[in-house]
Amino acid sequence: MRKSDFNYSLPPELVAQYPASPRSASRLLHLDGASGACRDMKFADLPALLRAGDLLVFNDTCVIPAxxxxxxxxxxxxxxxxxxxxxxxxxxxxxxxxxxxxxxxxxxxxxxxxxxxxxxxxxxxxxxxxxxxxxxxxxxxxxxxxxxxxxxxxxxxxxxxxxxxGHVPLPPYIARADEGADRERYQTVYARHRGAVAAPTAGLHFDEAMLGRLKEMGVDSAFVTLHVGAGTFQPLRVEDIREHRMHAEYVRVLPGDSDKINSAKKEGRRVVAVGTTVVRALETAARDGRLDPFEGETDIFIYPGYRFQIVDALLTNFHLPGSTLLMLVCAFGGTENVLNAYRHAVEGRYRFYSYGDAMFVD
Missing domain, CATH: 2.40.10.240 (QueA-like)
Known part of the structure; x- marks a missing residue:
């Protein structure tokens, strides 16, 4: 399996330089993983893709001005x-x-x-x-x-x-200096534990109003902590992706949250990961289809062929060509389906990367 298998063409003007305002004003592309069908939506429509009993899992890391x-x-x-x-x-x-x-x-x-x-x-x-x-x-x-x-x-x-x-550590593809507003916008509204040098960007779309709507309709929530490192932006330097070694990042899954996730799996309720960092945290702590409490480091590399143990649906942003994050999404939604969805997003002028739009894959 080669890095070049995960390339796509992206016009540079589609790389978002500023976040949408308000947070929930982003667009949302729904990818049906079974059929490959794409549906254009707004992030404000996210409740239509969820149902009572779903368990959203968030990464509560907090970005430091690094x-x-x-x-x-x-x-x-x-x-x-x-x-x-x-x-x-x-x-x-x-x-x-x-x-x-x-x-x-x-x-x-x-x-x-x-x-x-x-x-x-x-x-x-x-x-x-x-x-x-x-x-x-x-x-x-x-x-x-x-x-x-x-x-x-x-x-x-x-x-x-x-x-x-310190300055907000905006990603290298945001071609501007950080501004005062970035201290608040390059941070999720539920950030609690300091240590990340990059935001878990799928969570940037949520505001308190959206979280309240989801709670009212019976969507449950749990949290993990993965401190995103600067290595998340490092390009693969090998063509054969099996030769790549991931950077290590700190992960913590507390007993109360692992119990909630295990209960959801046992009861047949969906576990919805908010971001690739949550996927990596959950799959690191998984053992034979069950989630154990965990604290330590992960260097898990998820690419097509991986068998997911915990995650049933994924909310994520759009990722760089040839990146490990794109490979993870392809592993979950199918490489052909995901790359077709990315081409659809390019044609539809979606906004890409950290401050860009979102995709929901189920």
Whole structure:
């Protein structure tokens, strides 16, 4: 099975640069996995595709402002993209610079923070932030150095530093700088657990009103946590997809949620995954058709030929050509069906990728 089997042609103007407003104003393409038939809908019509007793499973990860700008103490400009929070002071990160930073080198970050390169793990660097002082009553200097803080000081954690000086880590195909509104819009309304550096984008379409409508009609919900890493945007570098090795991401499935999902499966109710990250979390924790509580890492790679154990229907956005996410959707809905649906979406001028429209596959 080859990477080129999952290509399709996409005009660049169909890549969404901003989200729809309001959230539920996106379009929705319904793909019948059995027949391959496509139906053009609006996301506001999602309740028509669901029924009482269905169990929607959401990823409640929370995106952190993981992109940092600055320079090395030797003078070269850098861009840091946090991959994972290791503890209150250390992170795993990509560092883009003209020359690779060396262990012990200081990175001076715009906005007032310093990190020291501790070492390297593959393509990532371990950075330890030098803990400065956060002032209780008056802020530290703002981006660009404005302002002078006064007041009693306390240690500032990595997450507090990111909140203060970090940028929203918009995907590379969004060809603009992040804006203030992205802090709210590149985040689901149900985000709870901090740690992702990319949004679980299928969930971006839901607002409180939609969640309320679904609850009123008897649609149940459960949650898993998968902290999406920057590796989700890494292209496959091999043509034979069986040679590809996925990046690892943190997953947690709590006992109460696994019990709800197991009950739905036992009672013949549909388990509807909201996004490919939920699929990966559920299928990682599945054992012989049953879901176990789970906490750890997953590097599961789902491509056509995979036998799904838990997921009965999938809500997802449109994904990049030749990507592992597109391969997962093809595994679920059938490669020919899904690629035909993508061609239909291109012809219908749907909006693609993270801030784009949605597809429902059952």
């Amino acid at each position: 992109r940092l700008l600055g320079y090395k103490d030797s003078g070269g400009r850098i861009e840091v993209l946090i991959e994972r929070l290791l503890d209150v002071h250390r992170v795993l990160a990509q560092v883009r610079s003209s020359k690779p930073p060396r262990p012990g080198q200081k990175l001076i970050l715009d906005g007032g923070a310093t990190a020291v390169v501790q070492g390297r793990e593959g393509e990532f660097y371990v950075l330890e932030f030098e803990i400065g002082v956060k002032l209780k009553e008056s802020p530290l200097p703002l981006k660009g150095g404005e302002g002078e803080g006064k007041g009693e000081g306390v240690d500032e954690s990595v997450t507090e530093i990111l909140d203060r000086i």
